[in-house]
Amino acid sequence: MRQGAQGSAETGTPWSAAGAAAPGGPVASDAPAVPRQAGAVRGEHTHSEPPAPVAPRVRPVVQRASVRGQILDALRAALVAGDLRPGAVYSAPVLGERFGVSATPVREAMQQLALEGAVEVVPNRGFRVVERGVRELAELAEVRALIEVPVMLRLARDVPAERWAELRPLAEATVRAASSGCRATYAESDRGFHRAVLSLSGNVQLVQIAEDLHRRAQWPLVGGGRGARGRAELLADAHEHSALLDALVARDLDVVRALVGEHFAGAAAAG
Numbered sequence: 001m002r003q004g005a006q007g008s009a010e011t012g013t014p015w016s017a018a019g020a021a022a023p024g025g026p027v028a029s030d031a032p033a034v035p036r037q038a039g040a041v042r043g044e045h046t047h048s049e050p051p052a053p054v055a056p057r058v059r060p061v062v063q064r065a066s067v068r069g070q071i072l073d074a075l076r077a078a079l080v081a082g083d084l085r086p087g088a089v090y091s092a093p094v095l096g097e098r099f100g101v102s103a104t105p106v107r108e109a110m111q112q113l114a115l116e117g118a119v120e121v122v123p124n125r126g127f128r129v130v131e132r133g134v135r136e137l138a139e140l141a142e143v144r145a146l147i148e149v150p151v152m153l154r155l156a157r158d159v160p161a162e163r164w165a166e167l168r169p170l171a172e173a174t175v176r177a178a179s180s181g182c183r184a185t186y187a188e189s190d191r192g193f194h195r196a197v198l199s200l201s202g203n204v205q206l207v208q209i210a211e212d213l214h215r216r217a218q219w220p221l222v223g224g225g226r227g228a229r230g231r232a233e234l235l236a237d238a239h240e241h242s243a244l245l246d247a248l249v250a251r252d253l254d255v256v257r258a259l260v261g262e263h264f265a266g267a268a269a270a271g
Contacts, residue, residue, distance in 0.1 A: 067101060067105045068108045068109050071099060071101065071106055072109040072112055072113070075095075075110070075113060076118075076184075076215070077184035079113070079118055079219055079220070080187045080220070082220050084119075086130065086131040086132065086221070087128065087129060088128065088129055089125050089126050089128045090110075090127055090128075091125065091126035091127075092104075092107040092110060092126060092127075093106075094126075095110075110126075110127045114127065116212070116215070116216065118130060118216075118219060130219075132219060134221065137221060140213055140216055141264040143213055144210065144213050144214065145260065145264050147206070147209065147213070148198065148210060148260060148264075149256075149257055149260050149261065151201050151206065152244075152256055152260055154201070156248045156251050156252075156256050157251060157253070161249045164248050165249070167193070167196050167197065167245060168242075170189075170192060170196050171238075171244075171245055172242070173189050174186065174192075174241050175238045175239060175242075177190075178231065179235065181231040181234065183234070186234045186237075187215075189238075190214075190238070190241075191214050191215065191218075193241050194211075195207060195211055197244075198210050217264075240259060240263045244256065244259045244263070
């Protein structure tokens with residue numbers, strides 16, 4: 001991590017929004033105007049009619065919200081990867097320079113992270129990454145289990161095996177993501193699998209609340225730093241997804257309950 005202008009570590013992968021191509025104009029025609037033939041039906045092409053002009057292409061507009069969303073995703077990934085260290089203060093202008101954007105979308109994205117509890121505002125300095133301990137992570141794991149275990153037990157009784165088979169590629173994707181050893185890559189894939197499972201409940205509010213808790217549980221602990229969970233730990237966590245699908249297909253409620261509880265507890269212990 002390199003030191004920023006204000007003495008805090010600043011990291012990021014530079015990027016810039018791609019500009020859109022200039023719009024094209026209508027196709028010009030030198031042919032004289034020809035009166036419509038009698039009896040011609042509107043919209044019907046006749047040989048004596050000139051070709052219809054080509055509509056000009058519309059330049060796609062990149063909204064500032066889109067830039068803010070990309071910055072928010074990048075900051076979340078940096079947070080999970082340990083590039084944004086707990087306790088460190090980061091300024092919006094310096095981060096904006098690193099990302100190749102102005103300070104405004106960075107500040108807006110950081111404010112969203114503040115609402116989520118990931119950072120806190122430091123007046124006249126920037127944003128400090130919240131320091132979390134093992135107890136908070138254990139509490140998150142307990143709350144997630146209280147929400148997700150009953151839902152998964154109900155789904156195990158009601159959802160047919162073929163629906164669970166549709167989620168097999170997502171479980172396999174988490175293994176590939178874990179193989180990369182990148183915490184941010186695995187975190188996104190892990191959330192995707194759990195989101196797909198809970199979506200079968202049809203409860204949108206449940207899915208949103210569970211994902212927010214899941215995201216918070218993926219933030220690093222104080223002193224954990226980069227790579228607190230190595231490739232072996234990520235792979236072990238990922239393989240539990242396939243085991244969970246097997247138990248859901250078999251409608252083995254005891255195994256489902258045990259696997260989900262161990263899955264959350266293991267993630268909390270690893271940090």
